[in-house]
Amino acid sequence: MNTRTLSGIAGLDQLLNGGFPTGSTVLVEGLPGTGKTILGMQFLYHGVVDEDEAGIFITFEELPHQLYSELLDFGWDLRKLEQQNKLRVICLSPEVLIEQMEKPNGLIEQMINEIDCKRIVIDSISLFQFGSIDLMQSRKTIYTIRNILRKFNITSIFIQESNSSGQGDVPFVNYLVDGVLRLSLKDHMNDFRKRTLEVLKMRGCRFKEGEHIYRIEGQGIHLVPALSLVEDKALLRRELYSDTGITKLDELLSGGIPNGTCFLLDTNSKANYKYLLASIITNRLLAGENVILLLSNLMNLFNLRQYYQLFGVDLDDYVKKGKVLFIDHYDRELPKGYEKSVMKVSKIRNEEFKTIIGEKLSPIVSTTLRKGEKWFIYYDLNTIVSQRGKEFLEHYFAEQVSAISSAGMTMIALSNFTEIGGQTASFLERTSHGVIKTWVDGSYQYLQLIKSPQGNISYPLLVENIKTKPFIRLV
Numbered sequence: 300m301n302t303r304t305l306s307g308i309a310g311l312d313q314l315l316n317g318g319f320p321t322g323s324t325v326l327v328e329g330l331p332g333t334g335k336t337i338l339g340m341q342f343l344y345h346g347v348v349d350e351d352e353a354g355i356f357i358t359f360e361e362l363p364h365q366l367y368s369e370l371l372d373f374g375w376d377l378r379k380l381e382q383q384n385k386l387r388v389i390c391l392s393p394e395v396l397i398e399q400m401e402k403p404n405g406l407i408e409q410m411i412n413e414i415d416c417k418r419i420v421i422d423s424i425s426l427f428q429f430g431s432i433d434l435m436q437s438r439k440t441i442y443t444i445r446n447i448l449r450k451f452n453i454t455s456i457f458i459q460e461s462n463s464s465g466q467g468d469v470p471f472v473n474y475l476v477d478g479v480l481r482l483s484l485k486d487h488m489n490d491f492r493k494r495t496l497e498v499l500k501m502r503g504c505r506f507k508e509g510e511h512i513y514r515i516e517g518q519g520i521h522l523v524p525a526l527s528l529v530e531d532k533a534l535l536r537r538e539l540y541s542d543t544g545i546t547k548l549d550e551l552l553s554g555g556i557p558n559g560t561c562f563l564l565d566t567n568s569k570a571n572y573k574y575l576l577a578s579i580i581t582n583r584l585l586a587g588e589n590v591i592l593l594l595s596n597l598m599n600l601f602n603l604r605q606y607y608q609l610f611g612v613d614l615d616d617y618v619k620k621g622k623v624l625f626i627d628h629y630d631r632e633l634p635k636g637y638e639k640s641v642m643k644v645s646k647i648r649n650e651e652f653k654t655i656i657g658e659k660l661s662p663i664v665s666t667t668l669r670k671g672e673k674w675f676i677y678y679d680l681n682t683i684v685s686q687r688g689k690e691f692l693e694h695y696f697a698e699q700v701s702a703i704s705s706a707g708m709t710m711i712a713l714s715n716f717t718e719i720g721g722q723t724a725s726f727l728e729r730t731s732h733g734v735i736k737t738w739v740d741g742s743y744q745y746l747q748l749i750k751s752p753q754g755n756i757s758y759p760l761l762v763e764n765i766k767t768k769p770f771i772r773l774v
Contacts, residue, residue, distance in 0.1 A: 301503050304352075304418070304454040307345025308338070310522030311480075314498055314507045319478065322452040323502065324445045326424075326472060328459040329482030333494060334515050335458045337373070338482070339420035340366070341519040342456055344375045346418045347385040354418035355387045355410060357396060359426055363388040373519050384414050393426050397440050400447050411451055419448060423458040424472060438471050445475055477502040483510070496522055509758065541586075541675065541709050544578035544610075547760065547773035548735075548746075553753045558673075560732035560752055561700045561710040563680075565724075567717060569739035571762075573598070573606060575746075576677065578769035579711060581610035583675040584617055589667060591660065593626040595679040595713070600625065600634050600641075610768055624663070626656065628686045649691050668706060676703055676710040680727070681718070689723045697730050704732075737762065746773055 303318035312318045319325055327335050343354035358366070366388055367377050380386035387410055391399075399405035410416065421444070427437050441457075448455045457476060473479050478501040487493035495510040513522035540555030549555050556562055556579075566572045583590055584607075594600070604614045617623045618640045625641040633641055642659055644652050664674055678699070683692045696712070703710050712731070716724035728734055734750040744762040748755060760773040 305345070305350060307341045307349065308513075308520050308522055310511065310513065310524050311496065311520075313524050314496075314511060314522075315501060316505050316507075319454050320501070320503045321454055322449060323477035324448060324455045324457060324475075325478040325480060325501075326457045326459055326476040327480045327482065328461050328470075328473075330461050330484060333482035333484050334513075334520055335460075335482060336361075336366075336422055337370075337515060338480075338520055339422055339456050339458055340370055340375065340377075341373075343386065343418055343420055344370075344377075344380070344519075347380050350417075352417035353385045353414040354420070355389070355407075355414075355416050357419065357421045358388070358390050359393055359396075359423070360390075361422075362390050373517065375519075387414060387416075393440075396421075397444065400444060407447075411453070416451070417453060419453050419455040421455070421457050423460055425458075425460040434471070438475070441472050442475055473500070476500075478504070541579075541588075542582055543575075544582040544769045545575065545771065545773060548748070551748045551755055551757050552733075552751060553755065556709055556711065556733070557752050558709050559704050559707045561703060561712065561730075562733040562735060563727055563731045564711060564713050565716045565734060565736045566713065567715060567738045570737045570744055572713065572737055574770045575737065576711070576713070577606045577610055578771075580675065580677055581607050581612040583709075584612050584622065586673075588673040588675050589622050589624075589664075590617075591624045591626070591674065591676045593678040593682065594628070595682045596629055596685075598679075599629075599631055600637060601632075604634065609770070624660070628682055645686075649687050652687065653695065664706070664708075668708075674706075674708040676708060678710065678712040680712050680714040684719055684723075689719060692719075693723060693726050696727060700730055 302321040303315075304321045305318040306312050306315070327338055329335050340356060343356055346352040346354050356366070370377060377386060377388060381388065389410075396407070400407045424441060427440050445455075457472065459470070459472065479499040481497045481499055483495045483497070485493055485495060494513050494515070496513050497510045498506045498508070507524060509525050511522055511525045513520050539558040540549075540552070541558060542549050542555035543552070564572060564576070580590060580592070592603075594603075600614075607614045614623065615634070615636065618637055621640070623640060625637070627641055627643055628645050630643065630645045642655065644655065647655065668674070676699075680692060680696065683695065687695075700710070714724070714727060716727075719727075728750065731750070732752050733748075735746065736749050737744065737746040739745075745759040746762050747759045748757040750756065763772045763774050764770065765772050
């Protein structure tokens with residue numbers, strides 16, 4: 300198992316699931332002004348202060364006293380760390396560096412042993428590449444430096460200047476190192492600029508892809524990982540979740556759907572959402588909860604029994620025990636023994652619908668809640684729209700979310716935002732606590748968490764068919 304070396308930048312360590320692999324060589328590349336030197340020194344400074352790991356900063360261009368002065372603005376007293384024998388800041392030429400690194404018991408090796416060095420930053424290796432006509436020799440030089448540092452199991456950062464912001468040939472050093480971080484400075488909202496960091500490569504380490512915004516603040520670089528929003532701590536105070544049965548989805552939700560919340564599942568007409576819903580609902584039944592299902596025209600009870608059987612749930616048995624209730628807008632045949640569990644609401648006006656639902660469900664739910672039992676609710680909102688209209692849906696949904704949440708129950712509702720229109724979709728999204736979106740694009744189905752009380756949202760994940768329960772996997 301690889302050990303990790305913390306970068307000293309909390310958000311970056313989060314992207315890397317714990318920091319740089321110990322002993323790795325990481326390239327930090329970017330245009331002037333992106334904060335490469337600050338990142339390198341922050342890596343060294345926090346290594347000394349927080350991890351008791353000594354470090355060496357090697358520069359070819361800036362004199363030590365310049366760095367002492369510039370970085371003191373971040374509260375980093377480099378002179379003090381040098382006096383404590385925890386840091387060395389040295390300025391020399393590239394030629395002297397490679398000479399001393401290759402020399403047995405040379406200056407660099409002596410320094411490493413003297414302070415028990417665990418971290419090194421070289422600022423910058425661009426001189427090895429662009430200052431030499433012989434590219435093969437440059438490659439050999441950087442390869443040699445990397446291998447010497449590996450011999451001492453030192454985690455190192457090589458800083459490299461980018462010569463343009465455009466895409467071009469990949470410098471050879473990118474292939475030699477274990478990891479590559481790219482720092483960029485881009486236009487933002489016409490009048491502003493934003494700094495972004497992207498992990499392009501990191502051997503032996505799972506990392507979060509994409510561009511992540513960072514700021515250079517009073518204590519150095521502060522990176523905020525993308526797709527990371529503020530938690531709704533009031534909702535999460537109970538720390539109780541309803542697991543979905545889909546491992547990756549539960550990870551994204553920090554354990555599952557928080558109890559007492561309402562989630563929307565937004566899907567298009569091509570997406571197969573039935574296994575996802577079946578997994579969520581059968582997991583609630585297997586957990587001992589009661590379930591209310593408002594059915595769609597596409598899923599009758601005969602079909603539902605077959606789907607649930609795949610997940611190890613005998614729906615007939617749960618119906619007999621009174622653990623499942625159904626609301627059906629369509630006049631269709633029922634399986635034998637289901638008559639008392641199904642509320643037929645076809646050809647009933649909207650106000651009567653609300654009254655009947657309230658009169659029939661409220662006593663059952665209230666009684667069981669007092670006994671400490673739990674309820675999970677599933678509504679097909681597309682059916683409500685087609686049978687009762689958008690205006691009714693907006694009022695009824697808001698009322699249901701309020702009532703269900705206040706009672707500590709949990710709900711998932713299916714909808715198709717495209718079909719119901721932008722205004723209604725926006726209202727539903729605002730009213731709910733979380734939104735999961737699944738859709739088909741070309742030959743693939745995707746799923747994305749786009750809102751949650753935990754503050755988590757995700758990149759689009761592929762929905763892969765598998766042969767065992769829950770029959771889908773998110774990749």
